Amino acid sequence: MTQSGSKPLKPLPAESLADLLEGLKTGQWQAADLLETCLNNIDNGDDPDRQIYTSRFDCQAVAQARSVDTLRSAQAPVGELAGLPIALKVLFDVAGEVTHAGSRWWKSPAEADALIVSRLRSAGAVITGHTNMTEFAYSGLGINPHYGTPDNPIAPGRIPGGSSSGAAVAVARNMAAAAIGSDTGGSVRIPAAFCGLVGFKPSQQRIPRNGSFPLSDSLDSIGPMARTVDCCARLDAVLAGQRTQPLMPRSLASLRFAVPANYMLDDVSPEIAEAFTASLKRLREAGARIDEVAVPVLDSLPELLEGGGFTAAESYHLHREWLATHGDQYDPRVRVRIERGAALSAADYIELLKCRQHRTQQADQWLSAYDGLLAPTVPVAPPRIDELIQDEDYGRLNLLVLRNPTVANLLDLSAITIPNHQPGALPSGLMLVGRNGADRDLLAIAAGLEKTLETAC
Numbered sequence: 530m531t532q533s534g535s536k537p538l539k540p541l542p543a544e545s546l547a548d549l550l551e552g553l554k555t556g557q558w559q560a561a562d563l564l565e566t567c568l569n570n571i572d573n574g575d576d577p578d579r580q581i582y583t584s585r586f587d588c589q590a591v592a593q594a595r596s597v598d599t600l601r602s603a604q605a606p607v608g609e610l611a612g613l614p615i616a617l618k619v620l621f622d623v624a625g626e627v628t629h630a631g632s633r634w635w636k637s638p639a640e641a642d643a644l645i646v647s648r649l650r651s652a653g654a655v656i657t658g659h660t661n662m663t664e665f666a667y668s669g670l671g672i673n674p675h676y677g678t679p680d681n682p683i684a685p686g687r688i689p690g691g692s693s694s695g696a697a698v699a700v701a702r703n704m705a706a707a708a709i710g711s712d713t714g715g716s717v718r719i720p721a722a723f724c725g726l727v728g729f730k731p732s733q734q735r736i737p738r739n740g741s742f743p744l745s746d747s748l749d750s751i752g753p754m755a756r757t758v759d760c761c762a763r764l765d766a767v768l769a770g771q772r773t774q775p776l777m778p779r780s781l782a783s784l785r786f787a788v789p790a791n792y793m794l795d796d797v798s799p800e801i802a803e804a805f806t807a808s809l810k811r812l813r814e815a816g817a818r819i820d821e822v823a824v825p826v827l828d829s830l831p832e833l834l835e836g837g838g839f840t841a842a843e844s845y846h847l848h849r850e851w852l853a854t855h856g857d858q859y860d861p862r863v864r865v866r867i868e869r870g871a872a873l874s875a876a877d878y879i880e881l882l883k884c885r886q887h888r889t890q891q892a893d894q895w896l897s898a899y900d901g902l903l904a905p906t907v908p909v910a911p912p913r914i915d916e917l918i919q920d921e922d923y924g925r926l927n928l929l930v931l932r933n934p935t936v937a938n939l940l941d942l943s944a945i946t947i948p949n950h951q952p953g954a955l956p957s958g959l960m961l962v963g964r965n966g967a968d969r970d971l972l973a974i975a976a977g978l979e980k981t982l983e984t985a986c
Contacts, residue, residue, distance in 0.1 A: 536573035539566050541703050546613060546760040549706055553601065553612045560594035560601075560612030563706065564655055567614045570704045571657075579677035581695045581704060583619055584626060585658040590614070593655045609763065609773045611653025616705035618696045619659035620666060620742035621646055630742040631664035631692075633675045634858040643740025645709065645751060645768050652767045657705050660695030664860040666711060666744040667844065667867065668692055669719045669931040672917060674860050683725050683956045687911040690720035690930070697724040697754050707755035707764055713744045713840060715907075715934025717752040718946040722906040722958030727979070728754045729761040729945045729972070730937055732965045736768045743847060747839040747885070748938040758947065758976040765968070774969075778976035782816030784900040786961075792827035793904040793933045804957045805905045808949045808982060812903075815981045819903065826892045826940065833885055833939050837869035842878050845870025862923060885939065889965070892940040896964050901974055904933055906946040906958030933960065943968045945975045949982055 542558050543549045552558050568587060575581045597612040617623065620630045622639035623646055629635040642650070649656065661676050663669075671691030672678050679694050681687040682701040689698050693710030697720030700708050710717040712730040721728025729752045736751040743749055753764035759776050766773045788794075788809065797805070809819055833839070844867045856864060873881075896902065907930050917923045937944035942965055946958035961978060963971035 538570040538574045538703055541566055541706060544756045546610070546706060546755060546763050549613060550611075560597040560655060561591070563612060564590055564594040564614050564657070567657055567704050567706075570702060574702055574704065576677070576680075579679050580661045581679045581698050581702070582616070582658045583629070583661050583676050583695070586623070586626070586656055590655050590657055593650075597653055597655070608651060608653030610649065610767060613654055613706045614657045615649060615654040616657050616660050616696055616699045616708040617646065618662050618693045618708070618710045620662065620711055621709065622740035623656065623659070626659065628742055630666065631662040631673050631675065632858070634855045639740070641740065644737045646740065648767055648770060649709070654767075657699075660693075660699050660708065662694055662696070663692035664863045665742070665844065665848070665867070666692040666713060666716055667840070667863045668927055669715050669934075670912070670917065670923070670927050671720060672862075672923070678914060681723060681911055681956075684911055686915075687913050688723065688917070690723035690907075690911060692716040693720050693754065697721055697726055697728070700724070700726055700754055700756070707753055707760055709751065709753055709764070709768070711741060711744070712750045712752050712934075712938065713748045714931045714938050717754055718906050718934045718944060718958065718960065719930060721754045722946045722948070723911040723956055725948050725950070725956045726754050726756060727758055727761050727945065727947055728752065729765060730934075730943065731765060731769070731968050732943045733941055735765075735968055743843070745840040745843040747843060750938065758945065758972060758979045761945070762972045762976075765972070776972060776976055778980050779973045780816070781812060781977050781981060784974065784977075785818040785820065785898075786812070787824065787899045787902045788819055788821045789824040789827055789902065789904060790821050791823050792830070793908070793936065795908070796929065797905055797908040798910060800910055800955055801905050801908055801957050804949050804951070804954065805959065808959045809903070811981055812978065820899075824895065824902070826888055826895060827936065829888060830936065830939055833881060833888065836873050836877065837866060839881060839885075841866060841870035842873045842881070843870070862920065888939070889941045892942065893964055896942070900963075901971065902962040904960050904962070906934060906960040908933055910955035910957060937962050941965050943971050945971060947975060947979050947982060
């Protein structure tokens, strides 16, 4: 991995959460050691002009790590994630900290932890801090004019993806073992794909959003970013308030997948097309049946995006009073997208709701014949930061980057991205989309895909 920054960063002693937990259990290392590595990497690798973390919780984190080590030394029970350093996108409330969601003007500290933060703490996770993001989560590129834009850890000079930009970069640069982000149109999966990670968007109802700063109540989901599918499955279980169960990778020999011949493969760049074609070849060699077919529901999705769709309407409802008092302090590119919601009438919004309900039913029925849909997570490699200077280019690339991952949000499906680029190539991801509520099945299938793709590298 190519890393930006003036000083070399130290890897964690293992990449997967399972191996890190085993090392903690057997005494090969302590929670304090893992945290110290992460904090040193933040010290040496976080640029104040291009922030990865916007707030660090060092004192709390050190106390949490020492507590885990003390409990282990006393052979006392510990949680499923005990001692793992986990970063949070700065739209999840942490008591006493400011959930500014990437803005500069929001100053009020949170009164209590978000529910998912409470669950992470109960599982023994060590919360390292709040990470940078696109202001109010309203872009898939990861650009933030207030805190700077973190550099891509694999391809310096390129964007990290958004909106959970800092969360993905923190994991990729070993400033956390994993991170939690939000996904309204790909905001977990885009930065995961651009930073060489696995990112999981669960069915929306799976993870409670109490204490998270909303963008779109209809589309927002909460999901993890980490280095493996198993890592994401462990985190997902804790976030969902469930017991962690062993994840058994599914054999691909009995599985049938659809590859859309329409919409999601339009305007795919050559390097992404090459990685996707190579991935499909590997999966077919492993016994998977892959049908390249037209997916009728996809061609109707633009109607759910007209006028900014749910995101514009629902974000404007939330921000309309704040825009009147703080509008000049917003990122102009975010503000203009929020303000599009003012033009959507109540009748337009009700029509959107009815249309979406019909399309989600149509998608679920269509997907019932398959074990999942496969597509490039993002149809292009991460753009260079200097390609986004002009508003016209920013808008065009933002829509293109969001297009494929947004499918799962609009149709209320589960989805995951797995790295599928070759060493030295620009980062890309293979996305698996599954039916709503089939999250554990999707994770098991994704683990099978991951195992097959790893043998190709």
